[in-house]
């Protein structure tokens with residue numbers, strides 16, 4: 001027997017159906033299981049702390065420790081007093097990953113896990129494409145199979161390429177990317193857009209981070225660079241602690257406040273907090289579209305020399321640095337327009353460059369005092 005529904009009745013039923021779904025999601029939301037891929041890593045671990053501190057959600061980490069250590073989970077417990085469930089699984093192995101979805105009632109996913117080094121990606125493009133793209137596809141496949149309603153993706157301001165339109169808004173066109181790493185983020189976002197187009201009941205956000213720096217205020221967790229750091233702040237702290245002899249500032253003749261490159265540094269705990277806000281926003285189910293993208297920055301451009309001065313103030317000693325040649329691929333300046341995140345997510349970065357440097361230095365000193 002066929003039941004004919006006129007368009008009005010259909011939309012009434014759709015409406016009821018959506019209400020029932022959203023009600024049940026809301027009911028689950030207080031204690032929902034949230035899958036954190038890459039939860040032992042730099043930003044993932046800070047986000048787990050933010051979740052444990054500010055929500056009733058139950059974070060579950062999947063990480064294969066290719067750029068981290070399981071000790072991070074102990075440190076999270078030291079800081080929060082809470083243990084979290086975690087799995088040592090490579091996301092490229094979908095069969096093993098499926099078990100995580102079978103064993104838990106996952107309602108939200110924050111997908112951090114990826115290789116992230118720009119120069120390494122130039123040397124090992126296949127490794128970067130394989131890891132970053134296959135991991136994302138597997139997580140999205142299981143999200144779809146298990147109908148997990150909320151998905152947040154770690155993207156990057158590197159998708160804007162070498163844009164000169166500043167500050168960068170979310171409508172700034174995706175630029176020509178400088179390296180395979182950045183291209184994995186461009187492709188990653190496109191894959192999500194295509195999936196979201198079909199999976200109308202599932203909701204997706206891509207967060208484009210500018211330059212995450214600093215460490216948890218306790219100094220017990222922070223960035224753990226593998227080998228020689230590619231990023232400025234770990235290079236600064238390692239130079240100050242004597243691991244590196246000298247810092248070279250790449251280029252001092254750019255058209256900027258003091259000739260050195262300008263970036264939008266943002267405290268990692270502010271970045272972590274944005275993930276909580278983004279997931280809360282998705283839970284409200286008021287969004288106009290099931291895929292959206294947000295910049296995460298402070299909106300303030302800080303030069304390399306200004307960063308060094310802030311660090312010297314925090315450490316209370318001068319840093320051994322010299323001015324050198326420009327480095328290929330560096331753009332003069334980039335910083336975010338953060339209005340969209342403020343208006344829609346109700347999120348704003350709060351920590352200053354001094355707090356970023358204080359915490360980074362505290363973390364480095366803790367690292368120096370123990371074998372982490």
Ligand SMILES: NC(=O)c1ccc[n+]([C@@H]2O[C@H](COP(=O)([O-])OP(=O)(O)OC[C@H]3O[C@@H](n4cnc5c(N)ncnc54)[C@H](O)[C@@H]3O)[C@@H](O)[C@H]2O)c1
Pocket residue numbers: 037038039040041042043044062063064065066067068069089090091092111112113114115116131135154155156157209210211212
């Ligand atoms: N840190 C930055 O400057 C920055 C800037 C923009 C975007 N991002 C993005 O944010 C995310 C997190 O960055 P991060 O700085 O915390 O990096 P990170 O290397 O500290 O953390 C990533 C974690 O993912 C894990 N991982 C990688 N591949 C995996 C796999 N196949 N299976 C299981 N685990 C895997 C690593 O072991 C690591 O613990 C990444 O996607 C990165 O591209 C980072």
